[in-house]
Structure formats: structure tokens, C-alpha cells
Amino acid sequence: MDNFSHKTFPMPGLDPAEPVVDRARLSELGQMATPAESDALLRELLALYRAEAVPHVARLAAAWRAGDAHGARREAHYLAGSSANLGLARLAAGWRELEALAGDGRLPVFTHFAEMLEARLREACAAYEQTVAELSGGR
């Protein structure tokens, strides 16, 4: 049984190659609105993302546990696209890794899988909120 502290496994939150939040992406999204509306838009996008991501993460973990590679790939794919849209770059990279593993039919068993995914999701959302606040302060 592997553990997520294993550094060679590029899971969300463990791969430093990608920033947790892509600030340029958030700026780009924020600029779709007027400066006065920008924060509200960015926060609404996060609320929509979080509401949808939580059940998708649960389904991903369940599919992984059940050995359902097709279901796991589908959920990871959804999460990868949605996270990338929002600028959650490191999380998106992690979901893509899981999608690729599931696509290859490989579902290695990891300890505390669901808890780790949920924790990475919470961290990414917190970092997003922090970045929105910083961008807001800079306007």
C-alpha cells in the first residue's frame, strides 16, 4: 500500500511544478467583469466550483476504491477541467495524473485517499480565496 507522502507520486499539493493558484488566470477571469464586480464574480465561481467538486471528489474516491477505472477517469477528467478553468493549477495537474492512471487501467491503492483529496481541495480553495483578496487589495 502506497502513501501520499511518497514524493514520486505527483499528487495534488505535492507537485511543486505547478503553482497552487495561477494568479494570471484569476486576473484574466476577474477582468471579464468591471473592477467593482470582479471579486463577486471570482467568489461566485469558487462557490460553484466547490459545490460541484465535493461530490465529484467523493465519487472519484468511491470509484477508485471499487476498482472502477472508467468511473474514476470520468470524475478525474471533470475535476481537471473545472480546476484548470478556475486557475487551480496544482490541483488540476493532480487530477490529470489520476485521470491518466485510471485511463491506463491502473488504480493503485493509497492510504487515506478520500481524506487526502478532500484536504487538497480545501487547501486549493483557501489559496484561491487568499489570492482573490490579494488581487482585490491591489486594485
Next chain:
Amino acid sequence: MKTILIADDDPVMVKLLEFTLQRAGFGVLVCREGLSVIARVRAGRPDLIVLDVMLPGRSGLELLRDFKEDAELAKLPVVVVTSQGKNSTQDELLAAGALNVFTKPFSPTMLIARLRELLHEPAAQG
């Protein structure tokens, strides 16, 4: 006013596109799953579709093929958005009739510019 149908199951994507397209002066229709897209197109008569590939029920690729086989829908312009970046997938989508394939995350500004071109709408001022 030109109308665009967004066919995507991701609420973040839908909100982002809806917001951006409305700001750009387009009317917007939304469909969140694949099986009802064709009925939505017939009822709403959009001028263009922004179509996700991994739609539940019926995939974007299947829908492109459906459009192609339907005399009424064959000429409807379709732009595809996908998080699949493989060239083979993009080639398949273009061959099936997509006019453009945007890989997520894409620039909303670039998407709007392309939609304006496809719909022969003047570019935004400023």
C-alpha cells in the same frame, strides 16, 4: 441579437461563459447534458453552439456527428471546448465538424473574438 447555446455540465464553465457572452452582447441558452441538446437547438434556434466534449448522456463528438447527419442542423456553427489536449482528439473533433477546438483553460477574450468572427459580428470597441 445573436444567440449562443452553451452545452456544458460544469457550472463554473457555464457561469463564466454566460457572464462573458452576455457582456459581449449575445443572448445565451444553456444545456447541461448531452441528450437534450438537439431538442434545445430546435426549440431555441441558436446561431452558434459552444459544446463541451465530455457531456453526460451524449458526448460532444457524438453530437457533432448527429448535427452533420441532420440537414437542418448540419450548417450550425459549433465551437468545442475540451480539457483533452491530445491532437488526435482535436483532429477528430475538427473532422466531425467543429470549427474550432479550445482547450481548457482558454482565454474568454479569445473565445469571444473567435465567436464574433464566426458570427460576422463587429469586434468590441476599446
